[in-house]
Amino acid sequence: MESSSRLSSKSNLWKAIGPGILVACAAVGGSHLVWSTRAGAEFGWSLLWLILLANFLKFPFFLYGQRYAAATGESLLAGYKRQNIAFVWIFLGINLLTGTINIAAVSMLAGALLSGYGIDASIPHLTVATMAICALLLLLGHYKLLDGLAKIIITILAIGTVAAVIVAVPNQAETIADFTPGNPYTWASFAFLISLLGWMPAPVDLSAWSSLWMFSRKELTGHTASVKESSIDFYIGYLAAVILAVLFLMLGKLVMFGSGESFSASGIGFAQQLVNLYTATIGDWSHLLILTAAFITMFSTSLTCIDGYPRALAACCTLIKKDTESHFKQLHQFWLVITVIVASVVVLYFVENLLQLLSFAAIISFMTSPILAYINYRVMCGENVPATYRPGLFLKTISWMGILFFIIMTLGYLYVKLIHTTA
Numbered sequence: 001m002e003s004s005s006r007l008s009s010k011s012n013l014w015k016a017i018g019p020g021i022l023v024a025c026a027a028v029g030g031s032h033l034v035w036s037t038r039a040g041a042e043f044g045w046s047l048l049w050l051i052l053l054a055n056f057l058k059f060p061f062f063l064y065g066q067r068y069a070a071a072t073g074e075s076l077l078a079g080y081k082r083q084n085i086a087f088v089w090i091f092l093g094i095n096l097l098t099g100t101i102n103i104a105a106v107s108m109l110a111g112a113l114l115s116g117y118g119i120d121a122s123i124p125h126l127t128v129a130t131m132a133i134c135a136l137l138l139l140l141g142h143y144k145l146l147d148g149l150a151k152i153i154i155t156i157l158a159i160g161t162v163a164a165v166i167v168a169v170p171n172q173a174e175t176i177a178d179f180t181p182g183n184p185y186t187w188a189s190f191a192f193l194i195s196l197l198g199w200m201p202a203p204v205d206l207s208a209w210s211s212l213w214m215f216s217r218k219e220l221t222g223h224t225a226s227v228k229e230s231s232i233d234f235y236i237g238y239l240a241a242v243i244l245a246v247l248f249l250m251l252g253k254l255v256m257f258g259s260g261e262s263f264s265a266s267g268i269g270f271a272q273q274l275v276n277l278y279t280a281t282i283g284d285w286s287h288l289l290i291l292t293a294a295f296i297t298m299f300s301t302s303l304t305c306i307d308g309y310p311r312a313l314a315a316c317c318t319l320i321k322k323d324t325e326s327h328f329k330q331l332h333q334f335w336l337v338i339t340v341i342v343a344s345v346v347v348l349y350f351v352e353n354l355l356q357l358l359s360f361a362a363i364i365s366f367m368t369s370p371i372l373a374y375i376n377y378r379v380m381c382g383e384n385v386p387a388t389y390r391p392g393l394f395l396k397t398i399s400w401m402g403i404l405f406f407i408i409m410t411l412g413y414l415y416v417k418l419i420h421t422t423a
Contacts, residue, residue, distance in 0.1 A: 016225035018147045019213035020237030025150040027241045029301025031199035032248045040252025043184045054200040055242045057402035061373045064380040065207035069214045070230040071389040076211040079379035081319045092316040094368045099309035104343040105361040107131045110298035112271035128344045134303045135340045143216035153300045161247045168254040175258035190416045195359045198366030201241040209308040310335035370406040
């Protein structure tokens with residue numbers, strides 16, 4: 001009887017695992033491949049503490065997304081409405097602002113990597129093709145496809161990155177004679193720090209996605225995840241994201257720091273350098289393998305974002321307008337098509353510099369963090385949440401530390417852009 005109970009418990013846990021992995025998959029593509037690697041390549045170990053701090057301070061707000069859904073049986077966005085319908089409108093506005101930009105940014109990196117195969121097409125056109133394929137896959141395969149791909153991709157990427165770091169340790173880049181390490185703690189570097197924090201490990205609005213994905217996972221498996229099961233799923237995904245962030249920083253530091261090289265602003269140049277970080281340590285024979293792994297990673301991030309933002313927008317619509325809940329699937333598909341079209345217009349007509357787009361997307365994501373973090377905290381402290389699952393002293397302390405940190409850093413960035421640069 002006890003053995004049967006254990007088997008059932010393991011089976012239910014497996015059925016619950018998915019949304020947390022999807023958040024990790026969305027995180028790794030943008031923040032890790034781009035910002036962690038650049039942090040190591042440009043500043044060595046200097047920003048390791050900041051990466052760990054960002055993951056630590058954002059941890060409660062991502063946890064609340066899944067914990068709230070498991071504890072109350074409703075999505076985090078439904079909790080927004082319980083507190084104040086204005087919160088749903090705020091989230092909707094932020095997602096309309098950040099959604100298409102973030103989708104365009106991560107998809108453009110996927111398009112840049114795709115160009116590495118020698119395809120005779122421009123990066124903007126490859127980017128639009130990538131987004132169109134993602135949209136088609138989601139419209140046909142829905143959540144089941146997304147869930148299955150994420151688990152495979154995050155596993156492959158983790159193994160490949162660990163292997164690359166192990167090989168890189170005894171084969172570090174030679175430091176050039178007149179090398180002077182960069183100083184990240186200057187006003188000139190502040191925009192880079194905000195970009196790093198904005199997508200580390202992911203924008204705070206992704207916390208709403210995991211609560212929505214939990215219902216899709218339930219529909220797929222027929223199992224309603226308990227608070228304990230959803231917490232395990234969250235910790236697995238979040239811990240994977242933290243470890244991979246550190247590994248990517250290590251890779252950038254070991255292979256590029258002190259070599260005299262810096263990342264190119266062009267899409268093709270940046271993508272080539274990213275792949276060369278691996279091939280320089282593993283060997284030229286691995287170029288095609290690494291290029292494929294990097295592209296699949298960014299493709300999965302695009303896929304996740306193209307599902308997540310429209311899903312959140314559709315949920316907002318059903319909460320704002322009564323009697324539309326039964327049309328959620330149609331609304332999701334509508335927003336999916338619209339966001340891909342708008343993101344395509346952004347890529348085709350308004351973007352020339354890949355790193356500029358990635359920086360802008362990450363900065364906007366960070367500047368909205370204090371607002372969404374506060375709303376998430378307030379929702380988790382709501383009277384409808386069982387007292388057992390509301391934040392205790394530890395989570396309350398980290399939450400307020402995080403909110404204050406996000407506010408101070410945002411004010412610092414505004415000071416740099418509006419006052420310091422004109423002084």
